[in-house]
Amino acid sequence: MFIINYLKEVFGAVKSLATGLRRTMYYFTHHKEIITQQYPDNRETLNFPERFKGEVVMPHDENNEHRCTGCTACELACPNGSLKVITQFNVTAEGKKKKAIDKLVYHLELCTMCNLCIVACPSDAIKMAQTFEHSVYDRSELTKILNKPGSKIMEGVE
Amino acid sequence: MWSFHNIANFVNDWLSQTFNPTLVTIIEMVIVGVCVIGLFAVLGLVLVIMERKVSAWIQIRLGPNRVGPKGMFQSLADTLKLLVKEGMTPSGADKFLFNLAPYIAMMVAMLLMAPLAFAKNFQMWDMNIGVLYITAISSVSVISVLIAGWSSNNKYSLMGAMRAGAQIVSYELSAGLSILSVIVLTGSLNINKIVLSQADGWWIFKGHIPVIIAFVIFIIAVTAETNRAPFDLAEAESELTAGFHTEYSGMKFALFFLAEYVNVFIVCAIGATLFLGGWMPFHIGNWQGFNHVMDFIPSSIWFFGKTFFLIFLIMWFRWTFPRLRIDQLLNLEWKYLLPISMFNILLITAMAIGGWYF
Amino acid sequence: MxxxxxxxxxxxxxxxxxxxxxxxxxxxxxxxxxxxxxxxxxxxxxxxxxxxxxxxxxxxxxxxxxxxxxxxxxxxxxxxxxxxPKQKIGRQIFSALAAFCGFALVMVQVYQYTFSSNINEAVSPTVENIGNRMLSVGEGGFALPFEVVSMLLLAALVGCIVIAMRSPTETVNEEKTEILIEEEIDVIV
Structure with missing residues (x-):
């Protein structure tokens, strides 16, 4: 029946609209749920959601050692070329040549924080940090070298 | 006792004793004009901050909170910014019409203020055809949108103006029909008589379900007529930058902005007058004691309270619902609102003839 | 003054x-x-x-x-x-003449007609009076002209729908207003 369908449609529409209105009224009357951060005022006590991605960093331990093998998986994974791995060959004690990184160059100005490099890394050498105050006066300062000077690869990481 | 009626009478008496009648009329007109402009300014400031706060709370945000206590002076600061901004006219525009459009929008809003009853016995012009006057004048407001859209010489503006035109012309019908339903019950177009007819209860309670349906249709139609979300196709920022006022800046933009908010106030005031009793306090039939207690609250507070309740309702809609597409918009009007309100008005006419209301 | x-x-x-x-x-x-x-x-x-x-x-x-x-x-x-484009001078003169003739006709009528007041009391133009006059069938009622005008409007509406219809064979059975609205949408979108 046309008229019954018509009325059903009208009532269905009113009901769904009322559902939406009830939800927004709930938010309107529950001010405690506000998640806005008062940023410059609470700079010390800022807390981020776990998944917030600020920039790519390479964690080093207390012996100035990192886990990067220089496999260039992150460089290949990066969609806009913000990572550049510069490798060198170290001669080990047995006289073998071993591939290691010289520099891991990171262009923060190109990075979109897509997290693909972190996923691609086989040895968990890089991760996303939650820093976000990246403003600098010169663009060249945004080009960073992730491994610290004098650092070397951790024992046992292949 | 201080009431608007007494103050107006006092001013009138004093002026009549001091000056001759022609001068009194001129001075009173100037006073009324200044009061209306003042009311506009206050309404603009209050409604903008109200909208921003309501939207923030609905979206679990804080809203403006830097300027003044709790951000209450934010809209004042915005007005100051708009005042000192340069009002530019694009070179390809029709300069005369481009500069005329915001003033037409403003004048229409001002004219609409005339028959509103702000408090008991306090009205600028108690005319015989109040409600018809309001529907007539509000149909002029589309002209300013059309002029602005055309004279900007910009495709987005033109598109926005055409959408606004189609929208306002079609939603005027169901708004008119739902207004008509109250007129049928009251038997008068005079705003004062409509308010007085609700002395034993507001129409929304006296007329039960048909009047409630008319009220809902009225609210939907006036939301569309004032070009507010979910019917803001005319200025849909994600599609048309800003629609008909894309090219406007500075004070000319501010006039459009102000006219929009004043129009919201006016349509809500009309809704409050027709369905919620205007300045009439909350009365229930013959409960003399209860009615008497309610009368202690001044009538202006009742009027503004009801109006701001309806404004809140419209803001609530705006920040809850997504925008409609143009075909959905026209479908809603021609396939749903108009048939329902036509059937509804038949029902209400039968009700009025049979006397089936309280 | x-x-x-x-x-x-x-x-x-x-x-x-x-x-x-x-x-x-x-x-x-x-x-x-x-x-x-x-x-x-x-x-x-x-x-x-x-x-x-x-x-x-x-x-x-x-x-x-x-x-x-x-x-x-x-x-x-x-x-x-x-x-x-600017109109030809001949056309301008002709249209000015036509406008003047119309104006002269009206003015002649106005001056020849003797306006006599107080023949009968003017009906006060309230909505009630206008409504009663409009729908009354008695003396001085306008029910017949009112209905004739409504017939004229109906004819105009039907004419509009016929013009707006795409092809008469294709969409006869469909609801006619819908076609109008669709046309409108096509234009606006």
Missing amino acids: EGSTIIFYLLAALTLVSGILAVSTRQIFRAAIFLLFSLIGIAGLYFWMQFQFIAAVQIVVYVGGITVLIIFSIFLTQKAGEKM
Whole structure:
């Protein structure tokens, strides 16, 4: 029946609209749920959601050692070329040549924080940090070298 | 006792004793004009901050909170910014019409203020055809949108103006029909008589379900007529930058902005007058004691309270619902609102003839 | 000179000046807007005469309805901001002559007719009186003309639908208003 369908449609529409209105009224009357951060005022006590991605960093331990093998998986994974791995060959004690990184160059100005490099890394050498105050006066300062000077690869990481 | 009626009478008496009648009329007109402009300014400031706060709370945000206590002076600061901004006219525009459009929008809003009853016995012009006057004048407001859209010489503006035109012309019908339903019950177009007819209860309670349906249709139609979300196709920022006022800046933009908010106030005031009793306090039939207690609250507070309740309702809609597409918009009007309100008005006419209301 | 007379002359000046501008401007959209002001001036004259109902109806019908339709048709057919070509001098003279003849005809009629007041008491133009007159079938009632006009409007509506229909064989059974709306959407979107 046309008229019954018509009325059903009208009532269905009113009901769904009322559902939406009830939800927004709930938010309107529950001010405690506000998640806005008062940023410059609470700079010390800022807390981020776990998944917030600020920039790519390479964690080093207390012996100035990192886990990067220089496999260039992150460089290949990066969609806009913000990572550049510069490798060198170290001669080990047995006289073998071993591939290691010289520099891991990171262009923060190109990075979109897509997290693909972190996923691609086989040895968990890089991760996303939650820093976000990246403003600098010169663009060249945004080009960073992730491994610290004098650092070397951790024992046992292949 | 201080009431608007007494103050107006006092001013009138004093002026009549001091000056001759022609001068009194001129001075009173100037006073009324200044009061209306003042009311506009206050309404603009209050409604903008109200909208921003309501939207923030609905979206679990804080809203403006830097300027003044709790951000209450934010809209004042915005007005100051708009005042000192340069009002530019694009070179390809029709300069005369481009500069005329915001003033037409403003004048229409001002004219609409005339028959509103702000408090008991306090009205600028108690005319015989109040409600018809309001529907007539509000149909002029589309002209300013059309002029602005055309004279900007910009495709987005033109598109926005055409959408606004189609929208306002079609939603005027169901708004008119739902207004008509109250007129049928009251038997008068005079705003004062409509308010007085609700002395034993507001129409929304006296007329039960048909009047409630008319009220809902009225609210939907006036939301569309004032070009507010979910019917803001005319200025849909994600599609048309800003629609008909894309090219406007500075004070000319501010006039459009102000006219929009004043129009919201006016349509809500009309809704409050027709369905919620205007300045009439909350009365229930013959409960003399209860009615008497309610009368202690001044009538202006009742009027503004009801109006701001309806404004809140419209803001609530705006920040809850997504925008409609143009075909959905026209479908809603021609396939749903108009048939329902036509059937509804038949029902209400039968009700009025049979006397089936309280 | 009374204040009311001054207001009359102001309204008359608005009506006449914008009427002249409407026919003399070369931008078609401006012509529509000046026509609008002219019609508003006439509505103002009705307000001045205290015929508030007629004034409101004038605004609803002419300003809210007809002018918006005119503006819409300009939107759909003309390019923005283009001036129309200047008319030939012969045409200008001819149209001025035609306008003058019409004016002269009206003025002759007005001067020949002896306006006699107080023949019968004027009906006060309240909505109740207008409504009763409009629908009464007795002496001085307008029920028949009213219904005839409604028939005329119906004929116009049917004509519009027939013109707006895409092809008569294809969409006869469909709801007719829907077609109209679809046309409108096609144009607007």
